[in-house]
Amino acid sequence: MLSREDNEILTRVGPGTLMGDLLRRYWIPACLSSEIDEPDGPPARVRLLGEDLVAFRNTDGEIGLVEEQCPHRGASLFYGRNEERGLRCSYHGWKFDVSGQCIDQRSELHPFAQRIKITSYPVHESGGIVWTYLGPTETMTPFRDFGTETLPPEHVAAAKEIIYCNWVQSMDGDVDTAHISNLHQFDAIDDVPDDGTDEPGYPSGYMSMKFWRHDPRALIEVEDAWHGFRYAGIRDTPNGHKHARITAYIFPASNIIAQIPVSTRQIFVVPADDYTTHRYNFTTQPPANPRGLGGPPFFTYEKYPFEMMPRQGIVARTYTRENDYLIDRVAQKGTSYSGIRDFRSQDAMATETAGPIYDRTREHLGSTDVAVIRMHRQLLRAAKGLAAGSQPPALGGSGDFRSIRGAEKVLAHGEDWRVLGTNDDPVVRESVLGLPDSVAAADGAH
Numbered sequence: 001m002l003s004r005e006d007n008e009i010l011t012r013v014g015p016g017t018l019m020g021d022l023l024r025r026y027w028i029p030a031c032l033s034s035e036i037d038e039p040d041g042p043p044a045r046v047r048l049l050g051e052d053l054v055a056f057r058n059t060d061g062e063i064g065l066v067e068e069q070c071p072h073r074g075a076s077l078f079y080g081r082n083e084e085r086g087l088r089c090s091y092h093g094w095k096f097d098v099s100g101q102c103i104d105q106r107s108e109l110h111p112f113a114q115r116i117k118i119t120s121y122p123v124h125e126s127g128g129i130v131w132t133y134l135g136p137t138e139t140m141t142p143f144r145d146f147g148t149e150t151l152p153p154e155h156v157a158a159a160k161e162i163i164y165c166n167w168v169q170s171m172d173g174d175v176d177t178a179h180i181s182n183l184h185q186f187d188a189i190d191d192v193p194d195d196g197t198d199e200p201g202y203p204s205g206y207m208s209m210k211f212w213r214h215d216p217r218a219l220i221e222v223e224d225a226w227h228g229f230r231y232a233g234i235r236d237t238p239n240g241h242k243h244a245r246i247t248a249y250i251f252p253a254s255n256i257i258a259q260i261p262v263s264t265r266q267i268f269v270v271p272a273d274d275y276t277t278h279r280y281n282f283t284t285q286p287p288a289n290p291r292g293l294g295g296p297p298f299f300t301y302e303k304y305p306f307e308m309m310p311r312q313g314i315v316a317r318t319y320t321r322e323n324d325y326l327i328d329r330v331a332q333k334g335t336s337y338s339g340i341r342d343f344r345s346q347d348a349m350a351t352e353t354a355g356p357i358y359d360r361t362r363e364h365l366g367s368t369d370v371a372v373i374r375m376h377r378q379l380l381r382a383a384k385g386l387a388a389g390s391q392p393p394a395l396g397g398s399g400d401f402r403s404i405r406g407a408e409k410v411l412a413h414g415e416d417w418r419v420l421g422t423n424d425d426p427v428v429r430e431s432v433l434g435l436p437d438s439v440a441a442a443d444g445a446h
């Protein structure tokens with residue numbers, strides 16, 4: 001439970017708010033590259049932390065991210081003409097370059113373009129995403145490379161999902177492993193035979209889902225880290241082993257959710273405003289699994305009654321609050337725990353229906369909410385700390401963001417989940433870092 005005041009601080013992101021000021025110290029996604037893929041092509045509307053902006057790619061391929069309203073008499077530059085190295089307002093023809101400088105006033109008898117400049121934010125294109133920094137110029141830190149800077153084009157698969165509730169609700173679902181034993185469950189998983197991977201090592205995707213269902217009372221352990229924290233949800237398996245799913249929280253607004261054997265799939269949550277959230281997905285370095293133990297993705301199981309939305313481009317929202325997420329009450333009694341067909345829309349239902357901004361003075365937190373509590377605490381501490389003059393955590397330049405990963409494994413007796421997914425984890429060294437076994441073994445001796 002939070003006080004009313006802390007819930008306001010946590011959730012509000014507009015200019016001048018404590019959390020808004022904090023988020024403005026980080027590079028954040030503004031839009032997908034694919035939204036403005038063509039030079040001189042259509043601009044994109046970008047609503048970000050309560051500000052209305054327009055992104056465009058000029059004739060030379062340079063990207064501008066500028067305020068939406070024309071400074072002449074306020075028409076939207078989204079409807080402007082993107083031509084000859086600038087975006088021209090279609091009302092009276094004022095034209096702006098990517099820096100926001102007015103470079104032409106075609107209807108003025110006495111042009112004064114050099115005195116007109118609109119707000120423009122720095123941009124950096126990486127991994128299929130156009131990133132920006134909305135904070136003060138003097139506090140801008142280097143771009144945080146999560147692994148996208150050297151990503152081969154064939155691995156770029158960025159997607160954007162729009163969720164209609166406050167950003168913290170959406171984030172809460174990402175650091176909440178308990179719900180996978182309920183919300184995402186389906187009855188047929190009990191029919192999947194034990195395929196021999198309920199033993200120390202990497203389970204198949206099917207067996208992982210069986211574990212989620214088998215033990216709904218996950219033990220949550222959280223370990224603070226320089227980038228925020230990592231946490232494990234530890235469940236008992238039918239064969240009496242311990243199954244750990246490890247998710248990394250990266251301050252302030254991203255997560256790498258557990259995956260077999262390790263995960264580099266990043267979810268970056270961006271508030272468009274206090275009531276609308278953009279969730280960006282990108283995979284920086286899909287881990288090869290040389291041992292072939294990952295198994296097929298669970299959603300390909302023939303009896304799996306759900307859909308999985310594509311993770312590319314802007315994700316369509318077919319299942320919405322307005323249509324009750326197309327809930328199927330018959331399926332809910334027989335095959336699907338939630339009765340909602342689309343996997344991600346199950347999450348959307350849970351987070352959106354808590355309201356535009358959930359009133360956390362009314363919540364009752366329990367043992368499964370330890371990571372949620374930790375995230376709120378870190379965010380509140382940093383937002384209040386920034387206002388008092390202290391430096392926010394995990395800024396660009398403070399560590400190697402490419403080394404942060406999620407992981408999932410059935411633990412051997414005495415095995416520490418904290419090593420999984422780190423540079424010291426043998427499977428990371430083999431399949432992600434590409435180090436031969438002998439190097440891993442030699443290093444392991446230290």
Ligand code: FES
Nearest residue numbers: 070072073089092
């Ligand atoms: S309102 Fe844009 S040029 Fe007049």
Ligand SMILES: [Fe+2]
Nearest residue numbers: 173179184347
């Ligand atoms: Fe979920």
